[in-house]
Amino acid sequence: MTVAVQHRMPTLLDAYTPISEALEATGLRVTGDFANLHPPCVYIAPPEMAFRFHKGDYTATYRITIMVPFTDRLRAIAQLSELLTQVCEALHWAPVTATPVDIITGDQSTALPAMELTWSARIGRTNAP
DSSP states (O other): OEEEEESSOOOHHHHHHHHHHHHHTTTOOEESOGGGOOSSEEEEOOOEEEEOTTSSOEEEEEEEEEEOSOOSHHHHHHHHHHHHHHHHHHTTTOOOEEEEEEEEOTTSOOEEEEEEEEEEEEEEEEOOO
């Protein structure tokens, strides 16, 4: 996945918005705000940015987390499996790693099973019309 921005330096939103829109288009609950985590959902963190050639272009390293509301691991794995496929299809199989993680609820009472997906993409400027 490459994002090309015309006639200006790319911004953080140029990297974030296409991912958010692609996932929302599938009907998934998507958030970038920990206060709005209501599983099943996808949390999108702002990507890490590695700037290139001092011209504003950068490589964005994404970390998104898919989480489910079940503490029963077998049920959680079943739903995570379905969501993982749905997310990867929406992102054209861009994620290259999927790591199991636990998300602690806001009241610190429960650890919810989740998968953290990571991948990198070039975010660059084009002068094409």
